[in-house]
Amino acid sequence: QKEVEQNSGPLSVPEGAIASLNCTYSDRGSQSFFWYRQYSGKSPELIMFIYSNGDKEDGRFTAQLNKASQYVSLLIRDSQPSDSATYLCAVNIYSSASKIIFGSGTRLSIRP
Amino acid sequence: NAGVTQTPKFRILKIGQSMTLQCAQDMNHNYMYWYRQDPGMGLKLIYYSVGAGITDKGEVPNGYNVSRSTTEDFPLRLELAAPSQTSVYFCASSYGQSNDYTFGSGTRLTVV
Numbered sequence: 001q002k003e004v005e006q007n008s009g010p011l012s013v014p015e016g017a018i019a020s021l022n023c024t025y026s027d028r029g030s031q032s033f034f035w036y037r038q039y040s041g042k043s044p045e046l047i048m049f050i051y052s053n054g055d056k057e058d059g060r061f062t063a064q065l066n067k068a069s070q071y072v073s074l075l076i077r078d079s080q081p082s083d084s085a086t087y088l089c090a091v092n093i094y095s096s097a098s099k100i101i102f103g104s105g106t107r108l109s110i111r112p
Numbered sequence: 113n114a115g116v117t118q119t120p121k122f123r124i125l126k127i128g129q130s131m132t133l134q135c136a137q138d139m140n141h142n143y144m145y146w147y148r149q150d151p152g153m154g155l156k157l158i159y160y161s162v163g164a165g166i167t168d169k170g171e172v173p174n175g176y177n178v179s180r181s182t183t184e185d186f187p188l189r190l191e192l193a194a195p196s197q198t199s200v201y202f203c204a205s206s207y208g209q210s211n212d213y214t215f216g217s218g219t220r221l222t223v224v
Contacts (some may be wrong), residue, residue, distance in 0.1 A: 008152075034212075044155070044200055066189035088154055099145065099170065100213075104154035 002047065003027060004091050004103035012109045019076040023037050023089030026070070033065055033072045034090040044088055049072060079110045114138050118216035120204050125193040125223045133188040133219050135203030143206045144186040145213070146178065147197040148169075155202060161186055193223045 013019040021035075032051055037042035044073045050063040050072065050091050062075040074089075076083055088104040120136045137144065142163045145169075148153035157170030161180040175197060177189040186205075190197060200220050204213040 004154075006154075043218050044213075047210055049212065085198070099157055099160050101157065101171070102147075102154040104152075 003065075003093070003101045004089055006087075006089050006103035006106045008104060009107040010109050011106055012111055013079050015079060015110055015112050016082060017079055019079045019083065019108055020112070021074040021076075021108065023072045023074075023087075023088050023091075023103055024070055025072070025091045026068075028070065030091045030093065032092040032100070033063070035061075035063060035072075035074045036088040036090060036093065036102075038086045038088060038105065040085075044052055076108075081110050081112060084108060084110045116203055116205055116214050116216035118201075118219050120172065120219060121217065122130045123222070125190075125221065126158045127193060127223060129193050130189070130191050131193070133190075133201055133203075133221075135188070136184050136216070137186075137203075137205040138184065139207070139214065140183065141207045141214070142183060142203035143208070144180065145206075146186070146188045147176060147202045147204065148172065148197075149218075150199050151184060153162065158188065158201075160186065160190070181215045190221075195223050198223045 035048040037047045038044045048063040050065045056063045060077045064073045086105040086107045088105045090100045094098045115138045145160040146158040151156050156172045159178040161167045200218050202218050203216040
């Protein structure tokens, strides 16, 4: 079982709609969860992090965490063409809080 | 403020050659990491360091070596290049266990 799993996509969403990206993880002791955005040919950039169960909102982005279900999601409201990118879910590994493990990413395409 | 600087940006190696990928950060981060990203895939952790003089293996360390003689620098060494090491290599750093990573711009390596 992969430690961090994401649907590879592509996920196609019309402009202005809500994009929903999902991620599951296997390490029940994980404490920190991150969403990175990566444009083609560029390095990943952090857009959200969440530590506690529930929702965390930042502008058009909302991260949702459910530790009991080992599930974390990212919602993007009012999707824009500039949101087209690959979104990487990352989770810290409890056995070593010094490092995080990335999922393979979900490719998101916002169609005008 | 330069952040995380990686050199070179591109490199072509022949099978069996060796090279060192350079990574330097000027943010006084104590944690540094090397990841590789194969096409269409997520990031795989190669090695990481929690401070000068301390390094540890990640998910895919075979064929690589690292050293951390200073807080600022974390070079990655490939001793006998193989086609399977064709990838984009990202260096990242963080302050403490915050896990909020700053990534370098990457090194695109091709082994032929």
